[in-house]
Amino acid sequence: xxxxxxxxxxxxxxxxxxxAETGPIVSNGRVEVRIAPPPATTRTxxxxxxxxxxxxxxxxxxxxxxxxxxSAVFEREPFTFWSNKTDNRGAFFVGSIPAMPTGTYxxxxxxxxxxxxxxxxxxxxxxxxxDGTWRGELDIMLASASAPELVPADPDRLDDVxxxxxGFSHKIHAxxxxxxxxxxxxxxxxxxxxVRFPRPVTGRMTWDLAAPDAAPSMEGAGDAVTLxxxxxxxEGDSFWVFIAPGDMRGGEVLFTASxxxxxxxxxxxxxxxxxxxxxxxxxxxxxxxxxxxxxxxIAVDPVNLGExxxxxxxxxxxEGYVFxxxxxxxxxxxxxxxxxxxxxxxxxxDMGTGFPDNTVSMTVGSANAExxxxxxxxxxxxxxxxxxxxxxxxxxxxxxxxSFNDAHAEDDNGSELSGAGLVGWTxxxxxxxxxxxxxxxxxxxxxxxxxxxxxxxxxxxxxxxxSSVKVALHYEIxxxxxxxxxxxxxxxxxxxxxxxxxxLGTPSGGSNGNQNYPEIRVEEFRLDKDGSPTNQxxxxxxxxSEVRKGMRLTWFGYFQRTSNWAAVTGADFYYYLxxxxxxxxx
Numbered sequence: 001x002x003x004x005x006x007x008x009x010x011x012x013x014x015x016x017x018x019x020a021e022t023g024p025i026v027s028n029g030r031v032e033v034r035i036a037p038p039p040a041t042t043r044t045x046x047x048x049x050x051x052x053x054x055x056x057x058x059x060x061x062x063x064x065x066x067x068x069x070x071s072a073v074f075e076r077e078p079f080t081f082w083s084n085k086t087d088n089r090g091a092f093f094v095g096s097i098p099a100m101p102t103g104t105y106x107x108x109x110x111x112x113x114x115x116x117x118x119x120x121x122x123x124x125x126x127x128x129x130x131d132g133t134w135r136g137e138l139d140i141m142l143a144s145a146s147a148p149e150l151v152p153a154d155p156d157r158l159d160d161v162x163x164x165x166x167g168f169s170h171k172i173h174a175x176x177x178x179x180x181x182x183x184x185x186x187x188x189x190x191x192x193x194x195v196r197f198p199r200p201v202t203g204r205m206t207w208d209l210a211a212p213d214a215a216p217s218m219e220g221a222g223d224a225v226t227l228x229x230x231x232x233x234x235e236g237d238s239f240w241v242f243i244a245p246g247d248m249r250g251g252e253v254l255f256t257a258s259x260x261x262x263x264x265x266x267x268x269x270x271x272x273x274x275x276x277x278x279x280x281x282x283x284x285x286x287x288x289x290x291x292x293x294x295x296x297x298i299a300v301d302p303v304n305l306g307e308x309x310x311x312x313x314x315x316x317x318x319e320g321y322v323f324x325x326x327x328x329x330x331x332x333x334x335x336x337x338x339x340x341x342x343x344x345x346x347x348x349x350d351m352g353t354g355f356p357d358n359t360v361s362m363t364v365g366s367a368n369a370e371x372x373x374x375x376x377x378x379x380x381x382x383x384x385x386x387x388x389x390x391x392x393x394x395x396x397x398x399x400x401x402x403s404f405n406d407a408h409a410e411d412d413n414g415s416e417l418s419g420a421g422l423v424g425w426t427x428x429x430x431x432x433x434x435x436x437x438x439x440x441x442x443x444x445x446x447x448x449x450x451x452x453x454x455x456x457x458x459x460x461x462x463x464x465x466x467s468s469v470k471v472a473l474h475y476e477i478x479x480x481x482x483x484x485x486x487x488x489x490x491x492x493x494x495x496x497x498x499x500x501x502x503x504l505g506t507p508s509g510g511s512n513g514n515q516n517y518p519e520i521r522v523e524e525f526r527l528d529k530d531g532s533p534t535n536q537x538x539x540x541x542x543x544x545s546e547v548r549k550g551m552r553l554t555w556f557g558y559f560q561r562t563s564n565w566a567a568v569t570g571a572d573f574y575y576y577l578x579x580x581x582x583x584x585x586x
Contacts, residue, residue: 055081056136060113061093064120064209065150066106073105074098076117100149108209109143109166112136120209126172128202128222131230132193132239139242140205142212143168169212170278171205175241177283179233186264186287189232190257194326196224198251201243218244226326232259248272256326257287263324264288292349293324297386298335299342300364305372305391306472306584309364312343313371316361324348342386354382362392368467368584369394375401394471395461395553395582397422399435406431409440412452414506424459428509434533436578441494441509441557443571451559453509454575455516457501458553461582465549470585473542473553478531480574494573497524497556498540500547509556518554526560531576543585553580 059081065073079095108120116123124140143166150164175195184190200221207216225241233239255267265288275281300309312335317323323332324346336344359376366372374392381388405420409431417425420432429452431438439454463469479494499518501507510516522542531537557575 057081059093059111059136061109061111062113062117062122063095063097064108065097065100066108068104068106073100076114078113097150100151102149104146104148107145107147107164107166109168110209111139111141111168116204121206122209123204123206125204126202126242126244128224129226129228130240130242132227132233132241133230134240135242138172139174140171141168142171142207142209144209144212171207171212171216171245173243173245173275173277174280175243175275175283176238176280177241177285178238179235179287180284181235183284183286184235185289186257186259186262187290188259188262189234190287191229191232191260192258192326193227193229193233194224194254194256195227195241196254196256196327197243197246198248198253199223199246201225201246203244205244216244224327243275245275245277247274249274254328255285255288256328258326262290262293263326265291266328291324293346294349295344296347297338297342297344299381299386299388300391301388302366302391304374304393304396304581304583305364305366305369306394307366307368307586308341309366309391311337311365313363313365314361315345317355318357318359321351321356322348353384354387355379358382360389362389364391365464366584368464368469369462370464371462373462393581394463394584395458395580397458397580399432399437399578402432402435402437404433406433409438412508412511414455414508416506417456425456426506427454427456428507429454430456436533436536436576438533439509439555439557439575439577441559441573441575443492443559443573444512444569451513452511453515454557454573455507455509456555456577457503457507458580460504460550460552461547463547463549463551468546468548470543470545471547472583472585473540473544473581475540475580476536476578477527477538477540477555478536478576479527479529479557480531480576481529482572482574492571493560494527494529494575495524495558495560496527496575497558498522498542499554499556500544500551501554502550502552504550504552515556515558517556520551527575531574533576536576536578553582 061079062076063079064075064077067073074097077095077097079093082094110122114122114124122142126138145164145166147164200218200223202225203221204219205216208214225243227239227241229239249272251272252268252270253272255269257264267286267288272281298312300312302308314331314333315335316331319330321330322328323330323334325332332345334346338344358379360379361373361375362377363371363373372392372394374396377392378390379387380390402421407419408415408427409429411429414426414428417427417430417432422432422437427439429440429442431440437456439456441454442452444451477496479496481492481494497517499522500520501518507516522544523540525538525540527538555575555577557573559573
């Protein structure tokens with residue numbers, strides 16, 4: 001590995017003048033100054049030797065000063081590159097600081113000028129997408145020094161300076177990748193390259209200026225850099241990759257290249273070492289051969305959705321399957337309509353015929369629907385050149401991919417069901433168990449208006465704005481009863497109200513006579529008491545007209561007496577919901 005040169009600053013404090021004046025310029029207690037780095041420094045534009053760098057126009061650093069007591073005299077003051085010295089031995093930066101009392105101070109500096117600062121903590125973004133060129137703004141450097149106050153100097157004397165020896169240290173690692181002659185087996189210029197590492201290398205990195213040698217914290221970390229080259233790369237070309245430092249020993253670094261149409265076989269290397277901060281790792285890269293692929297034709301059976309599919313937004317196969325892509329993913333969004341109702345997707349020849357397990361996840365759109373997701377869409381009629389995939393229902397949920405959750409079973413407030421794997425669902429007094437959704441209504445007393453009502457709401461149906469459709473709905477539901485203290489319990493019944501709602505929040509079911517019913521009532525019905533999480537004996541089918549974007553399916557549980565002599569105290573009705581299917585009726 002090659003080192004970055006160490007950067008030291010000599011700070012010259014000048015009054016900043018564009019005209020012949022004497023003395024410092026003071027405005028609201030601030031003094032304009034110039035700082036002058038010494039000549040033997042590392043800067044931010046790549047030099048002729050391909051390793052060292054130079055300051056360029058509009059470069060900015062940030063400077064802090066703290067007193068011995070720890071109080072800030074100034075923070076994140078910007079200094080902008082002004083000019084080179086007349087003898088080219090150093091450069092001037094221009095900035096403005098408050099006048100400083102006599103004393104000793106702790107100075108901190110950061111390059112580039114940080115956009116995010118909290119006290120002495122600075123945050124920079126190492127992007128997951130880069131263009132392969134030297135990016136001076138990614139050459140993050142931090143420095144500190146103890147020195148006396150900065151005193152404005154005579155603007156007519158360039159030798160009247162305040163020396164501030166800021167020893168900058170580089171915080172990022174760089175790869176200089178070269179494709180040697182004869183090593184482009186891909187046979188064409190590369191426009192994109194993805195490099196995946198065995199540890200996080202991108203994201204938001206935060207350092208504490210007071211402890212610049214400590215490891216930074218990371219947020220939104222990613223393990224790969226995608227290069228979209230400013231110009232295509234071929235044999236003899238070099239390019240740069242900037243990453244967070246880290247030890248790559250014992251892991252594999254994976255390279256995949258593309259010209260925008262074809263992709264290479266992934267190339268794995270376990271030869272990377274400890275990619276420490278402030279160093280450059282030279283890499284000689286062999287671009288692998290083309291990984292053969294071909295077009296695969298897809299017909300979509302629309303019966304579940306209820307109307308013709310006009311777009312496929314994504315297809316996801318089981319783990320282990322790989323679509324042609326830089327990230328070698330089992331997901332593709334590169335699905336092209338053929339103009340005859342079918343679609344084409346590119347697949348690798350080595351992935352075999354069709355899709356594994358005869359199912360895929362798929363997101364589609366139609367004349368009235370958009371973003372319709374099917375978790376398991378059946379694949380059939382597979383040949384070497386194509387297949388048929390069953391379109392997803394407009395809405396489907398059988399709760400098979402949920403997780404147990406009873407944290408809200410007695411909660412009278414509305415809440416999201418995402419903790420059980422049901423994103424977009426909300427409910428009151430709900431529970432998920434044994435692959436069904438439970439909601440419950442509590443009876444304080446059957447004599448008066450004393451109840452706490454269970455309610456669940458589906459995600460909004462994925463309809464296009466302006467659409468109004470008729471849908472066919474099927475679901476299965478059951479109920480059970482915990483009797484508490486009761487008289488004539490057979491005359492107390494679990495009833496359910498199904499309807500549509502447009503409340504996109506987390507509506508509750510209400511309590512004590514203040515029931516929160518769905519806005520549009522579709523059907524009210526009575527249930528037996530022989531249901532369970534695995535048994536929903538009542539199968540319901542509804543045709544519903546004028547269904548629009550933003551509407552949700554809502555179930556509300558309540559109870560009724562069929563005898564005035566029936567009484568119960570402290571009991572619960574449990575409702576179990578499963579196998580929901582919604583289809584557009586043309």
